[in-house]
Amino acid sequence: MWQVDNMSVPKEASNAIKGLLIILITFGHNSILCRSWNGCESVDSLFHWDWFYTFHVYCFFILPFFYNKNPYRKGNVRKNVIKLLYPYLWVTLLCLTLSVFVMGTEFKGWRHFGWTWISGSGFLLEEATGLSFPWFLPAMFTLLLFKDIYFSAREEVRRVMIGISLVLWGITLTGTVKFSTMGTYVPFALIPAFRLLPICLLTVWIAEKLKSNITTLCLVTAVFALLTLLFWFSQNYNIRTGRMVFYFLMPVAAFLTLLQFKNYLAKVRLLVAFGKLSLQIYLYHVFIFNGLLLVVEHFHCPPTLTDGIIVLVVTLAVSFLCARVTTDIPMLRKLLYPRIGR
Numbered sequence: 001m002w003q004v005d006n007m008s009v010p011k012e013a014s015n016a017i018k019g020l021l022i023i024l025i026t027f028g029h030n031s032i033l034c035r036s037w038n039g040c041e042s043v044d045s046l047f048h049w050d051w052f053y054t055f056h057v058y059c060f061f062i063l064p065f066f067y068n069k070n071p072y073r074k075g076n077v078r079k080n081v082i083k084l085l086y087p088y089l090w091v092t093l094l095c096l097t098l099s100v101f102v103m104g105t106e107f108k109g110w111r112h113f114g115w116t117w118i119s120g121s122g123f124l125l126e127e128a129t130g131l132s133f134p135w136f137l138p139a140m141f142t143l144l145l146f147k148d149i150y151f152s153a154r155e156e157v158r159r160v161m162i163g164i165s166l167v168l169w170g171i172t173l174t175g176t177v178k179f180s181t182m183g184t185y186v187p188f189a190l191i192p193a194f195r196l197l198p199i200c201l202l203t204v205w206i207a208e209k210l211k212s213n214i215t216t217l218c219l220v221t222a223v224f225a226l227l228t229l230l231f232w233f234s235q236n237y238n239i240r241t242g243r244m245v246f247y248f249l250m251p252v253a254a255f256l257t258l259l260q261f262k263n264y265l266a267k268v269r270l271l272v273a274f275g276k277l278s279l280q281i282y283l284y285h286v287f288i289f290n291g292l293l294l295v296v297e298h299f300h301c302p303p304t305l306t307d308g309i310i311v312l313v314v315t316l317a318v319s320f321l322c323a324r325v326t327t328d329i330p331m332l333r334k335l336l337y338p339r340i341g342r
Helices: 011-028 047-052 056-062 076-101 110-119 122-129 133-152 155-174 187-209 214-236 240-260 269-276 278-299 305-328 330-336
Strands: 035-038 041-045
Touching: 011 047, 011 056, 011 269, 011 278, 011 305, 047 214, 056 133, 056 187, 056 240, 076 110, 076 122, 076 133, 076 278, 110 122, 110 187, 122 133, 133 155, 133 187, 133 278, 155 187, 155 240, 187 240, 214 240, 269 278, 269 305, 278 305, 305 330
Parallel strands: none
Antiparallel strands: 035 041
């Protein structure tokens, strides 16, 4: 069993990595920039959208495996309930409120909403509330629980956990079942967490083997670039199994690349500032983008590249402002995310 003690990522570098990732996530949610348009209807996704979704969110899940030197501490579960599941509750209720009272979507009852909330399925969340992005919060909660169990348990337990993960990956790679479909009715985001666990552990294992020098930086970057090229090939030739392999390999290569550049990223103050508020920005940016999209669609169809860039910048700026305000005002901070300090 390997340890993560000597792989700690400094706080500034960690924030810079999170800052870059939240910018990429906001970009990926911008359908003006990431999809082709037919009038005011977004149609096929563009390559860079598919590329982003092979790694940008998943790198967020990998990061905690690097900076927690004590895998299990008393109170971890309670801390993560308050930090992750409490915001998950109010943000899904906000999605539901906007969906029913603003968009006019039919409310299917509290029982349906309750099961949706417990499952954490992006598909069910979108069906019930109109937006799927909150899936990240229960998935992170369960993955962190798995992390604590894995690094605290006996070898037999670890083997069972990895075995379940590999079986699920095997089913996905050899069959027609997708992870999103497989996990629709499984509670507590267990399937996404099992999907992510071997990716996170493999990234840690490889990172411990790598030396921090220019040769490693060039090698890791080249591997990431090669995987990107191969992913483009698999997209163009519609090789489904090949694409699924990249959903395992790309997060590993992407995070190892970020790790090699962490000291350079830490010098970019904007990335550090965004990273410190990445959770709050994540909670707000989808609402802001969708509001801006309605404005663009009203005045300019189809949207242009310029529209998309302006919307991206405004989404990031307003999300950051909302995050700062709600964090800096003690009453709002305690109400919305009580585990986050000044």
